[in-house]
């Protein structure tokens with residue numbers, strides 16, 4: 001029997017939408033939590049240093065290190081203070097950026113991060129006790145306006161400490177709320193192939209890395225770097241929260257590939273770095289690569305990150321891939337390992353431990369960072385030796401002669417004639 005016309009219409013759209021709630025406009029949140037002079041300086045300086053490393057005008061390594069995801073802002077600040085102290089002591093060798101990840105792409109289902117589902121303690125005590133026994137995930141409040149506010153406030157507090165922050169951009173609207181506080185961005189393995197994320201990246205003002213796909217394909221990350229370098233016209237929102245048509249301009253690339261391993265195994269070893277380099281060179285792109293020690297590269301066994309670090313140090317010290325490695329990523333937290341969110345709710349969580357991927361403890365992170373410093377120093381010596389004694393086989397790949405580029409762009413690739421963008 002035919003449905004009444006009105007019922008039929010209702011089934012044609014929004015049939016599965018339970019509710020639509022208003023989202024705070026980005027401009028209001030930015031007015032409520034404005035960028036301070038100190039915070040702006042942290043971001044600008046952090047971006048400048050990252051770009052100099054990307055373009056071969058600074059021989060340090062960018063190290064993106066921190067929790068897999070932030071769920072407790074107090075623990076994140078405690079971690080940030082430790083990291084800031086270390087970053088200051090290591091600043092001659094490492095440009096340290098804290099991983100401050102609020103958006104989690106899931107393989108299938110799971111908590112999607114602090115912006116999507118922050119842990120907001122109910123004000124009403126009775127409700128608190130009731131929800132303590134019934135909640136799933138962080139607390140299934142899905143109070144996204146609060147999540148955005150908490151994320152912006154945390155990024156602001158970290159920037160005020162003088163520590164640069166790095167975020168994954170998973171949603172294409174949320175960057176309007178936080179991007180002015182982000183020094184370095186990432187597009188994850190599950191979204192690097194997405195046109196929408198490549199368009200978003202073309203609009204981002206910070207250097208950004210594209211991960212290889214979860215099956216290990218590096219070609220899609222190279223394609224993504226090429227796509228993001230171009231100008232695009234696409235749909236998004238403006239600062240007033242209005243749906244908008246955004247137009248971006250083609251520009252010098254600030255993108256790089258992140259090798260994160262995949263379902264076929266790790267890809268941090270020199271042969272994979274070399275292969276990635278060759279793909280980037282063929283595409284006429286900046287031949288700069290970050291190695292993610294976690295995810296597919298440690299096969300989710302967090303302590304293996306230290307083994308990956310050892311391999312990177314070896315490559316930095318002597319390998320032909322030495323100078324195309326511009327960065328390293330580590331998943332680290334106050335407390336080692338990971339925990340599930342208890343069925344009774346987040347109140348029972350252990351302080352300072354990840355609820356997503358397992359992380360290195362702070363105590364294991366420091367020696368890994370120290371080793372990376374040693375690797376950078378060894379690379380410096382290698383480059384200096386090469387400058388004194390002519391090109392050696394080891395560093396032929398990049399043709400680096402240890403000098404800085406005059407135009408601030410082609411320091412690394414300029415020598416062997418590869419095109420730079």
Ligand SMILES: O=C[C@H](O)[C@H](O)COP(=O)(O)O
Pocket residue numbers: 068104105106107108109110295356357
């Ligand atoms: O970095 C975190 C995870 O690797 C990513 O979000 C996927 O997580 P999942 O496989 O547990 O869903």
Ligand SMILES: C=C(OP(=O)(O)O)C(=O)O
Pocket residue numbers: 068101104105168187188189190211260295
């Ligand atoms: C989700 C992440 O990584 P990937 O995209 O490599 O899985 C991450 O870095 O948090």
